[in-house]
Amino acid sequence: MMALFITCVLPVYADELEEHQRQLQDVSRKINQNEQLLKQKKQEEQSIMGQIRTIEQNIANTEKELNSLSERIAILKDSIAKVEEEIAEAEKELAKKNDLLSERLEYIYKQGEVSYLEVLLSATDIKDFLTRYDMLNMIVEQDIELIESINREKNDLKMRKSDLEVKRKELEQIQSNQESAKKLLDSQKEQKQKILADVSKERKAYEAAIAELEKASAQLEAMIRQLQSGGTAVGTGVLTWPTPGFKTITSPYGMRWHPILQERRMHTGVDIGAPMSASIVAADSGTVIFAGWMSANGNTTVIDHGGGISTVYAHQSKFLVKKGDVVVKGQEIGKVGSTGWSTGPHLHFEVRVNGNHTNPMSYIK
Template sequence: MGAVRQGGWLAAVLIALLLCLPLGAQQDKAQQRQQLQRELQSLQGEIGKLRGAIDQKRREERKVRRDLAELDQQITRVSARLRETRDRLARARKEQAELAKRLEMLTQRLRRRENLLAQRLRAAYKYRSVSYLSLLTNARNLSELNSRSYVLRQIVKTDRALLEQVRADQQEVAHAKAQMDALVRRIAGLEVDLRTQETELTEAQDEKQALLRDIARERALYERQLAELEAESQAIARRLRALMETPKGRARADTPWSGRFIRPVEGRITSGYGMRNHPIFKVRKMHTGIDIAAPTGTPIRAADAGVVVEAGYIRGYGYTVIIDHGGGVATLYAHCSAILVAVGQEVKRGQTIARVGSTGYSTGPHLHFEVRINGEPVNPLGYGL
């Protein structure tokens, strides 16, 4: 834009020079006037090119913004699939451990019954010379005959039941082994899926980082984005103050706040509240909250009980949740990968409301956490974190 203004100024100077020349001098210096006109036309052409370049840069900036939003959505989708795959893998491994215990129990029971059956077969072979018929015919009376007949029936029944139990155990062990083989194959497939999704997530994050590095070379774009962040922060303050003026807001404002927060995410504070060099924009600006490093998908807890007044995508902040805790106190949770609550929902202290991500203007997964009093950001570390 500076070059455009400079071109416009030069053009105005040339026109002024033409108008200020005396009539006689103009007639005497026709060639000079023609030269000036040619220079003016050349300058106007350069101005046109600069305007075209500026328009092109604006289109590139819009594309960069779309690419960032698409990458954020891709990272969110892949992160969700990755969490689902990890959950499925954990369930499969738990099922595998339970099945292994059952298989061990079945195998031991089968071994005991097979040993008992072997003993019965050895006994039958040992006493093979004594026939069941001779045992019955050698009975001294009817009572002894009935008694021997009952004992023989019980022996046969017990042996048959034992044989059936052994066969059933063999089938159950074979079925359990087949289940184990299928489960092992499923776990192997899930592990492949997990590695693929982790690679996809890493590539998407790397692509986003490369894109952010490219953007870093466009200082004007960064300054506009930073202005948007500041405008969003001010807009959030205005919205919170406006909500406090509604009947529900006044009611919440009259509700005393507990006075202390719990930490919404366990992790290291990588950037505190106050003036700092912005990690993306490379300029010294006010940081209105604290940044807590945590892996993508880590649960984010409500710092205290309250009502959700904002849950959605805010430019610069990415996916964001804002909770009104009463007494003019609110908390903000930004750069989330997923939001698990809705506007108007009452949440409890420690309830999971979102998951850590890197949406919006962010260089990696973390939680940007703010405390606001009557809409204005204050240092969160002064409230029991």
């Protein structure tokens, strides 16, 4: 693309220049479309980084949840193990009491109520009778307590088993949640890597475009040198202000934060704030060596003033001169616009010495 830019720039007065100029404008417009797309990508970068920050926060939250679930699982497993031990111990104790109760019931069945009566009637006196009676009551009460104890332990065992079942179901649910959280975490990490890869890819394309623009600037210098070699400019060497009535410099010459590229870049001219369609005049007398579309500069006019000095007028909305025209100092040559890489109507004004950019304010009186 940039090689075509060079081959399209021929001496000012060559017969083929018109056709090559048309080709240059077509290619430049295509370059500008790509630059606009890169501009949009750059603006989207903050949103993308915001997405990454959100994903990273989600990852942190998910990892925190996983840690919490792991702790809960460990606690539940420990609790389940203890309950299982308690149930096993309770079942052993219950089995012993059941065996004892079975023995008592078997004895009572075999002896019957007569046995108790015989014990009482075999007393030697009243005192012995009462003693035997108390002992028999004790035995009966112990039997009743044994039965009640067995029933209590059966109910308690039932509750413990029910609680154990609840804990096991809770454990299954938490383990399921943990598995889901792990899958979510993997998905979030994969999403983050994809976004980072996309950003990296777009960044490389963006950097390639910037390199192309830098080449375009170098070729502009070469074009000016080449076209100046065949011109008949008659400049005074003293420049006038290019936008009569509008002298506010919105961005000076030198390093600055680029409003489109969102990074520090060399600003090769000055930006003069002016309304749409305000007049642009020739800063000095000379010959128009370029009037057309120039990539990021949009509609641009270049005037050769002789002595290696030329001026550049970018982002115009309308041309009032064409290549080859001889203009006089102060003559209207175009209208202020916002074409190319521009955030609003203004004139980007440059002074070039032998094709190299320099501070325009050093030449304006």
